[in-house]
Amino acid sequence: MDFDLMITSLPKLLGATVVTLKLLSASLFFGLFLGLFFATLRLNKNIFINKFAYGYSYIFRGTPLLVQIFIIYFGLGQIEYIRTTFLWVILKEPYWCAIIAFTLNTGAYTSEILRSAFQTIKPGIIEAGKSLGISKKIIFYKIQIPIAIRQSLPAYGNEIILMMKGTSLASTVTLMDLTGVAKYIISTTFKPIEVFIVAGGIYLFMTFIIHNVIKYLEKKYSFQQ
């Protein structure tokens, strides 16, 4: 055990953790909206809209995240047309490519989580809202969405943790996130176990915090108060 290496690599790894957290928070933020959007499309009665939303979630859940990042980072730049538009400003940056890929990926999972949450809402609650003369829009925003979010908290907590692990793939497109820096230190010092303990410890710490925050929220917004 090389404890010196563990101590000297800690600040570098903690610095890289900031990149990981930035990637995570940005993709979760955009992914939540995307997921909510596609979940509402899934509830739409129009079969084409419905199938479109299903296709989106099927494709992004059925392929590895690595393929998605590679298509966006290496693949899209190949199209001449994109290089001429303003999109190229975003797509030439690995940072934004990673965020786009993560957002699309987590959006697909989130849409499934939210859809099942919407479907488990008892019809009686919506009917109660209707009979009180509340408009459909208000029922959706003020009754269905809050209940669905509460219902999906445990599953969404898992999704946050999966996404946190997913951000490690940013290292494959040259971003120096926690895993990227860990790999760099491993390949220069050839001490994989020490670096794994420190980097893994940081990841576990983040998992621990996410887990407990979700647990707290679940308790806070539980139905029996």
Place this chain on the structure above:
Amino acid sequence: MELLAFGKTGWGDELFYATLMTIAVSITAILVGFVFALIFTPLKLSKYKTLNLVGNFYTTVIRGVPELLVIYLFFFGGSGAIMYVASIFGYYEYIEINAFITGSMAIGIISGAYSTEVFRGAIQSIDKGQFEAAKVLGINKFGQFYKIILPQMLRLAIPNLSNVWQITLKDTSLISVTGLVEIMRQSYIAAGSTRDPLFFYSFAAVLYLLLTYISMKLINKLEARYSRGY
């Protein structure tokens, strides 16, 4: 389309073999995972606190750390660890483990953590009366588990195991960083030499979709078979 031709002109046969490699790694990995699950599930269900701790440590660490980091640990640390063990027995030559073994071990340990959780959940949801009835009938321990608990457990576990399989299948794409030529690595090579990454990565995505679709169909059949009594 000529890019996908079989033979020397296209990448069809290379990608075909790469797909077989992905399937082989996934199956090896999930079997390795089952072995790990068979070891750690009893630990998690044990009466003894220390054994519980060991089981929980395994599932928590593996499920809380990115797959890529575990793969790097195995990739850079694997041969070192084997050589260390070998040196105890007096063998000091350089040992290199091939990428297939490193990869399927790494993915296997990851999928084992998920399988452990699935098995634990399935065993815990079997009615206590079943265990007691088996004991009362005087069936030996092996028969209790093999003939009574396992069939009921499988029915409950298969839907979740199908998720584990999907996760494992997708995780194998990460082994490409170690240089094992599976779908992802082959697409990377093909994309590099033809300068057509969009096509090859999209094709890789299609291959993965096909694999997940086919395995879904097969698992559904298996599920129907194990729940025929219900």
